[in-house]
Amino acid sequence: MKKLFVYLLILCLGTIDTYAQALRTFYVDFGPNDVTNGNITTSPDINGNYWNNVTNTSTTAPPVYLLTSRNASSGALINITAGFSSNGINNGGLLAPSAALLKDFAINTATQDYFHTDNTASFIIKGLDVSKGYIFYFFATRNDPEVRKSNYTLAGKTTYSATLQTSGTNLGGTGYNGNNSTILVTGTITPDTKGQIAITVKRELGSFAYIGALKIEEVRLPVTALKTVYVDFGPNDVTNGNITTSPDINGNYWNNVTNINTSAPQVNLVDKANASTGAYIKITSGFLSNGIQNGGLLSPDAGLLGDFAIPTATQDYFHTTGSSSLSVRGLDKTKGYVFNLFGSRNDPEKRVTTYSLTGTTFYNGTLQTSGTDLGGTGYNGNTKTILTSDIIMPDDNGQINLTLTRTEGSFGYLGVLKMNQVDPVVFEPYCPTKDIARIAVMGSSVPSGTGATNNQGYAQLYAQLLTARANRGVGQPWNVSNISVPGNNTISVINRWDNDLLPLCSRYVIYALSLGNEGITTGGQATFNQFRDNLQLLINKARQQGIEPIITNCYSREDYTATEYNFIKQMNLLIHSWNVASVNLLGALDNGAGRWATGYKYDDLHPNDAGHLEFEYAIVPSLFDALKAGKSQPYKVDGTSLNLSPASGYKLQIRPEEILHPFTFSFDIQTSSTGQVAEISTAAGLNKLTINTSGKMDYSSASSTGIPGLTVLNDNQWHKVTLTHYYAMGKTLLYIDKVLQGSISEKIVSTAFDLNGANAPAANYRTLLFYRSGMAAEEVNAMVDNNLLKSSLEIYSPLDGANVFSADPIVNLAQSTNKVKKVNLISGTYYLQNRFSNLYMDVDDNLITQDGANIQQWGFTGATNQQFTFTHLGNDVYKIICVKSGKSVDVSGVSTADGANVQQWGYGGGANQQFALVPVDNDYYKIVAKHSGKLVEVSDYSTVNGGNVQQWTDVNQLSGQWKLVRLSAALPATIASATVKEDIAGISVYPNPAVTTLYVGGVKNAVSIEVYNSAGQLQISSFGTSVAVDQLKAGVYFVKLKSKGVHQVLKFIKQ
Incomplete structure (x- = not known):
């Protein structure tokens, strides 16, 4: 049994009083278009109605997609299923119809020609709304004295059959042997579960059966309220x-x-x-x-x-x-x-x-x-x-x-x-089973790749990104089918939808169309409305078939004036609000006037390689992973907030997925204080949002002059802060509420966005938003007006400190798999305690003033040569300065080799003096040298004073994990006992190499025994004076001995 999908079909417009009133009307003219025997009916007719023309009688004829009488696309189509013949003007067509008799059918090009059959012929109408009913009006005539009757049988969910006399002596009055006044009107027919009604025309009496003109009225069916x-x-x-x-x-x-x-x-x-x-x-x-x-x-x-x-x-x-x-x-x-x-x-x-x-x-x-x-x-x-x-x-x-x-x-x-x-x-889809990993791209020339080398446009670049993510294990595997056709608009896509999209059986479709191809430069508001309505129709058609649609917003063109620019911004605001995933392409390549940013166009209508890349950056990388996981469209959550301050001990961090160029970073804040609110890590350094002593927010940039604030926002009222960056345009703009504070020229590549910090004010925050595109003033204003804009949205966290909405106060509701993270605040001065030895990082006090002084481990003394000040440089990278000497922790010689010594040196800003802090657990971190990617660790698992500090490849060794202990914190009770007694004589392990049992010599009482492999991973733990090692693989191991007065690590070999 085929799977049935429950869905509504298509968009319908209109005001109704009763269920009998027509919602939409279709007119169809059947007949040749050869001038001799027939002509198409041009639109609009004298009554203002638009007609559809079916001229090809063959079953191989392409489908005729139906426009409504108001010239709107419907998504419905006619296919000939059993062949007709055609004739007309010179063979008995009605050449001068009377409006008094035939009313809206009295259009001479509609009545002058016809399709006919000497037995049976048929056609089918597809794409109808399964929730509606349809009333059919048939007109046919042939001026001939033979009595001829045509039977029309309609079959959908319901059926109907009736007969119309088309010919006979004086049928139309004295001297006229054709029908000139009678229209056959059916009852209300309901389409089948596929949205289809089949129509058969059969010769019932006489030589032939006919169909000349058809009117279809769509009406609402009565519903039973539950x-x-x-x-x-x-x-x-x-x-x-x-x-x-x-x-x-x-x-x-x-x-x-x-x-x-x-x-x-x-x-x-x-x-x-x-x-x-x-x-x-x-x-x-x-x-x-x-x-x-x-x-x-x-x-x-x-x-x-x-x-x-x-x-x-x-x-x-x-x-x-x-x-x-x-x-x-x-x-x-x-x-x-x-x-x-x-x-x-x-x-x-x-x-x-x-x-x-x-x-x-x-x-x-x-x-x-x-x-x-x-x-x-x-x-x-x-x-x-x-x-x-x-x-x-x-x-x-x-x-x-x-x-x-x-x-x-x-x-x-x-x-x-x-x-x-x-x-x-109930609707039965074309493909009962979908290819859940297939994405179709259905658009025009830009998504097809025009303007890019070898047509490798943004859709192809995004497909490559998805493959790369799958290969790295950070995303699902996806297959992308690009069925875009240059020149297409919404009408073109509707008219090829059944033939091109449905056979793919894809689970997803990206509709990538533009107002430019729709004709906005000449069509104005009517074109805008057509584009809007047809997009909604395409969305409804896709969902009816079990296909999830994604929409790309309208983008720039070189021939746009301020009028067209306003139209595309209006359309984009609409799409932002729709319940469908979407991509903000305008914010990627806008020059601020609706045209291409300088250096990013191939020609007036298409972006170049760089432009296509900017479009690709605007698409959320994990969008389809989130959709596949069932993540729904977000909606605006009100009534939540989260209080943050330095005392919170953490900051909120957003790390964009993949490379980021344009962006918008926005949040609401309520505070009465001053201080640094946010940091943006960029390739050039740290950019900051700071409430100055006047209560205004300044934007400082590592690559430009910054933006001084204009609006006071530390008045303990809620304010929306929006920082938006147009990479291609080379401009950053700062808004407080709806007020533009200023803009600066810069191009920045951002890698992290941090909210709260060591110098932040105490504040309430809500509505944390991060988009992969720039935003126009109209979009900023809409956000201030409490609208949730959703195009290119990678992060939306309502910030729910009271858990009103969610158990997770920083849950991300946007359709991505990215998350807002809590990152411990690291700022100020700390002791660094090694996890394996429990000893502390220490600069050799004898050489404390010298470059090159060695860094080692030592028992806790509390002296300033064991104190290190951390300064954030961005991207969770820090410089680490010894308090006593004022010099930086430094990997000697900028070496990338395992075993390179860690020393102190005057800070010069080199990557060998900058370290990423990677959290492990319980306040322990890996300290990773930026230049080499290697850990700062204690050499050879030493547990003695003077054990050397070096860099080594990260294998999760405990000797490469450090606890940050604040100076103000009370010393843990373990610190005193962790100080190692030096030169404990006579303690050894034997035999070495060992085969089955390893013994501890030189101790009188049982000790705690822990055996670690060379990666620092615990293999065996025991208590006594020996330990069985027969289950260990051959290799080098370290045994850690602990008891009162004893704390030592020894090396042995397992044979």
């Missing part, structure tokens, strides 16, 4: 609004949302029977509210509004001057939801609101709420129209987001919402 929730939006101040009390006159229970702010507590929802649903409403972008005194509907008519006709529900409303949003959360992910939306404002200005619902699928619908006589003569508000949505499936988090947008007029409105929970529709 649960119903009513919500009243508006104030509760008596003057302008009241809550709706429950039960109402119909016995329904209501929920009331009265608080317009994002800080409002969630409203838990009950159903109409007052049973808890587990769902709740959260305001995510603030509204305004009004009502009774300002145009609310005070006396609703139940004959027009049905169960919405409750005065306290319709008398008040939420409204917006631009765009506002809310989220319905805690929904059942196995169910679908249908939304009924009502808004009204008694005002003569025409006002139209767009309602956008986003879950796993999309829905956009519009509702006119105001206008002269809209509700009847003398009433300028909506009194009767309720917008009904498609079935929306919640996202992976159990959420559906609703955004209100003022589309026309001064305001957009929401007064009443009804939400019906329904069973989802």
Whole structure:
């Protein structure tokens, strides 16, 4: 049995009052296009309708992709499945149709020609919405005295069959022997689980059967509500609004949302029977509210509004001057939801609101709420129209987001919402089994590689990166199929989708398209809308088939003006907000005006090799690993924060995955203090964000002059700090809230981002964000307005110190496998205690003032030649300075060899004087020389004073692990007993080499015996005066002897 996927099909637009009203309409003209016997119907026709033309009668004909009557792509297509013949003008077509008789079919190019069959022929319509019904209108004619009848049989989930007479003496009136007035109208047909309806045309009487023109209306099917929730939006101040009390006159229970702010507590929802649903409403972008005194509907008519006709529900409303949003959360992910939306404002200005619902699928619908006589003569508000949505499936988090947008007029409105929970529709995918490791790239010339050497563009570079990550064991193995075609736009991709994408059976598809190819330079808003709607259609089509889509945002072109630049920024903001993974390409190559950054273009329309590389850097490297692991799209979490200060003892660190060029680093801070808040490690050194003594934040850079702050932010209020870097443009910009503090020219390669530090202020933090792309001012403003932007998002941690949201206070919700890490603060002066010997790093006091003085280990003295000051240089690399001498720990001669001596020397900034600290556990670290990558260790596992310190390859040896002990810390009780008695005479192990048993000589009492291999790994532990070694492999070992007064390491050989 084939696997059935539960999903909704396609985007549908429209305001409806009843289920019978057409949501979309399609017109199809069947016939030749040879001028002699027929012509295509051009669009729009005299009625403003757009037509589709089927001219090829063969079963090998390419599919005809259907446009709606409003010229919108639908994703549906017609395939001829059993061949027809064609004819027309010179063979009985209707040349002069009457609009009085045929209405919208009365288009002469549609009625003048036809397809016919002398027996049976057929076609199939694919890509229909399985949640909708379809009504078919058939017209056919042939001027011939023979009585001819055509039978039309339709088969989907439901079936229908009927007959139309096309020919016969005087059928069309005296002297006309063809049909000129009758249109066959079917009942409502439901597609099968594949979204298909098959149509057979059969000769029932006479010589031939015909089809000339076809109209299809898509209608909404009735649904059975499993649960119903009513919500009243508006104030509760008596003057302008009241809550709706429950039960109402119909016995329904209501929920009331009265608080317009994002800080409002969630409203838990009950159903109409007052049973808890587990769902709740959260305001995510603030509204305004009004009502009774300002145009609310005070006396609703139940004959027009049905169960919405409750005065306290319709008398008040939420409204917006631009765009506002809310989220319905805690929904059942196995169910679908249908939304009924009502808004009204008694005002003569025409006002139209767009309602956008986003879950796993999309829905956009519009509702006119105001206008002269809209509700009847003398009433300028909506009194009767309720917008009904498609079935929306919640996202992976159990959420559906609703955004209100003022589309026309001064305001957009929401007064009443009804939400019906329904069973989802069932859809059978093309590929029941997906290739879970395959990614398809479906776009135009840029993703196909144009502009790059050998067409190795950003999609190919990303595929190579994924392979390299898999080979290194840090990522999953992936296969990338690039099916991009130069010149494609959304329409082209829709029209080749079934043939090119579906046969791949890929689990993922990257849609990589641009507003440029869509025609934005000449099409303006209409092109913008087409691109938006078609992208949403492509997303819905993919998810219906069990394919997870990823979207690349719009990017630069050399011919863009400020108008096109604004359009692509608007589109990118939309894509940021959609429930789909996306990539911010504009932030990689923008020059600040929507054109290519200097030096990064191949031609006006395409990037060069360097430009393609910047695009690749903008894609989150572990995105597909996260998707495969089932990580869902993040959503904005409010009400959490994390307090940090030097006393916390740690910093938060983000290490980007792979090479990073453009980036945006953002966080919210609340503080009343000053100090260094963040460090960015770069190839040139440390860049810093510091609140200066004036309370303003400065950005200092190792490679430029920096940016002085303008905005005071230590006022104990929340502020958003955003640092964004455009590598290709060569510019870094700092924002505090929506205020640009300044910008500087620089190109930096960043490797770590640290929040908090030894010199940081005590502060609360929230909403830690890290993106792999630069951001325009509009994007920064959207973040300040509490929107979560998601394109190229590698890290999003709400920072939840109180564990309100998660048990992990620094959990990363972004779709990546990267993590925010807690890294111990290392700053100031420490003693360094060796893990194996328990002795301390020590500079030879006899030569303390000299370059080249040896560094050794010694029992604890507390003197300043055993004290070392650590200064962070970036990337967890430090210089280590002896307090007494002021000189640096140094690997002699910049040697990279094992055994190279570690000494002190005046600090010169060389890599042999810089050391990475790699945490092990319990405050122990590996100290790794930057130039050689080797550990600073005690030679030969020595446990005696004077044991030499050297560098050696890292094999996890305990002698290469050091504990950082602060000067202020009380000395551990073990320190005193750890001081080794020197020159303990007569202690030995024998026989050496040993075969079966190793004995300890020179001790009177039993001792603790630990045997380590040459890598410092414990092999055997015992207590006594001997130990069995027969199970050891042949080689060199060290035996560590410990008891009161004894602490010694000896070497032996196992034969």
